[in-house]
Amino acid sequence: MSEKTKTILRQILIAIVALYIIFLVGPIAGFDVPSIAKQIQAGPNQVIQFLIVGVANGAILAIIALGYTMVYGIIELINFAHGDVYMFGVFSSLTILSLTGTLTTKDPAHLIWGILLALVGAIVFCAAVNFTIERLAYRRLRNASRLAPLISAIGMSFTLENLGLIWAQQSWLVPSFGTTGGASQKDYPDLLSRLFQGLGYNVNLLASTGWGLRFTIKDLLVIVIAGALMIGLRLFIQRTSLGKAMRATAQNRDAAKMMGIDIDRVISATFMIGGGLAGAAGLMDGLYNGTAWWFMGFRVGLFAFTAAVLGGIGNITGAMTGGFIIGILASFSDGFLDSKWTEAWIFAVLVLILTLRPTGLFGEQVGEKA
Numbered sequence: 001m002s003e004k005t006k007t008i009l010r011q012i013l014i015a016i017v018a019l020y021i022i023f024l025v026g027p028i029a030g031f032d033v034p035s036i037a038k039q040i041q042a043g044p045n046q047v048i049q050f051l052i053v054g055v056a057n058g059a060i061l062a063i064i065a066l067g068y069t070m071v072y073g074i075i076e077l078i079n080f081a082h083g084d085v086y087m088f089g090v091f092s093s094l095t096i097l098s099l100t101g102t103l104t105t106k107d108p109a110h111l112i113w114g115i116l117l118a119l120v121g122a123i124v125f126c127a128a129v130n131f132t133i134e135r136l137a138y139r140r141l142r143n144a145s146r147l148a149p150l151i152s153a154i155g156m157s158f159t160l161e162n163l164g165l166i167w168a169q170q171s172w173l174v175p176s177f178g179t180t181g182g183a184s185q186k187d188y189p190d191l192l193s194r195l196f197q198g199l200g201y202n203v204n205l206l207a208s209t210g211w212g213l214r215f216t217i218k219d220l221l222v223i224v225i226a227g228a229l230m231i232g233l234r235l236f237i238q239r240t241s242l243g244k245a246m247r248a249t250a251q252n253r254d255a256a257k258m259m260g261i262d263i264d265r266v267i268s269a270t271f272m273i274g275g276g277l278a279g280a281a282g283l284m285d286g287l288y289n290g291t292a293w294w295f296m297g298f299r300v301g302l303f304a305f306t307a308a309v310l311g312g313i314g315n316i317t318g319a320m321t322g323g324f325i326i327g328i329l330a331s332f333s334d335g336f337l338d339s340k341w342t343e344a345w346i347f348a349v350l351v352l353i354l355t356l357r358p359t360g361l362f363g364e365q366v367g368e369k370a
């Protein structure tokens with residue numbers, strides 16, 4: 001028997017064992033197949049509805065996951081502070097909306113320019129934050145052992161979380177932040193629905209179909225904006241000189257340096273792009289899910305990092321695919337299973353995929369980088 005055949009049989013055995021365990025403990029975690037079948041039979045539209053929510057949330061996760069995978073692809077660092085940079089994107093956009101009076105207005109023109117200003121402001125602010133993190137916490141440790149920058153990344157995550165807690169306590173940020181204590185979740189108003197209602201449109205784009213489904217302007221814009229950002233990033237990486245320098249640096253840092261590429265500039269640009277994407281994701285998540293919390297970066301960042309690993313860490317296509325997969329898994333778990341077990345199901349799928357394909361869905365086995 002060849003080694004390849006043995007590997008395939010081993011993977012099949014692992015999959016059988018994993019499925020057996022899932023069906024064995026599944027009912028405890030809400031994975032009751034007969035009950036789920038009855039729910040679907042009673043309301044088949046639920047499947048499509050949960051899919052819509054999963055795709056929208058998955059698009060946000062995919063944008064955040066791109067920041068993880070880009071940084072790892074360039075310098076092989078897991079930037080654990082990236083989830084908290086996303087949290088800064090939520091807070092900075094909410095702050096801009098508050099200071100510009102956009103949170104309380106019903107004027108469509110005011111809402112449009114306020115949201116656009118918040119988007120640009122969150123992107124610029126988070127790009128600057130990520131640039132500062134790289135410059136202060138990571139650059140000097142670039143040639144140190146891998147444990148040193150990893151600990152530094154965890155320390156930066158704790159620092160940003162506490163800064164977020166202080167930020168949320170500021171009473172002058174009325175009405176968005178000053179109503180409750182810093183540790184409490186803040187409401188992020190549904191400005192997109194207010195905008196479309198002000199223009200005389202129905203928020204539910206499928207209301208006239210009679211299908212009983214809800215596909216709102218929020219769902220559409222989140223998917224469209226996220227798609228545009230992902231396509232734009234791919235074109236940037238493939239067709240610009242800086243993108244080519246990023247690919248060369250990811251391939252072999254020393255060789256790229258000998259060819260005249262400014263490694264520090266490339267790495268800083270990578271962090272800035274990742275931070276800008278996290279800022280855009282922060283605004284989209286706030287408008288879509290309607291909440292802001294100083295600790296929200298931990299959970300979302302963990303999901304986004306999982307998406308990057310599931311798709312193949314360092315692979316842009318893999319990060320995008322992983323984000324959508326986890327978003328859909330989380331939506332169906334919250335809807336049909338038990339929401340308390342959502343994280344467990346997501347990581348069970350991750351472990352199963354990595355067991356069968358250790359490099360992730362789109363990852364490739366490569367040699368050690370220089």
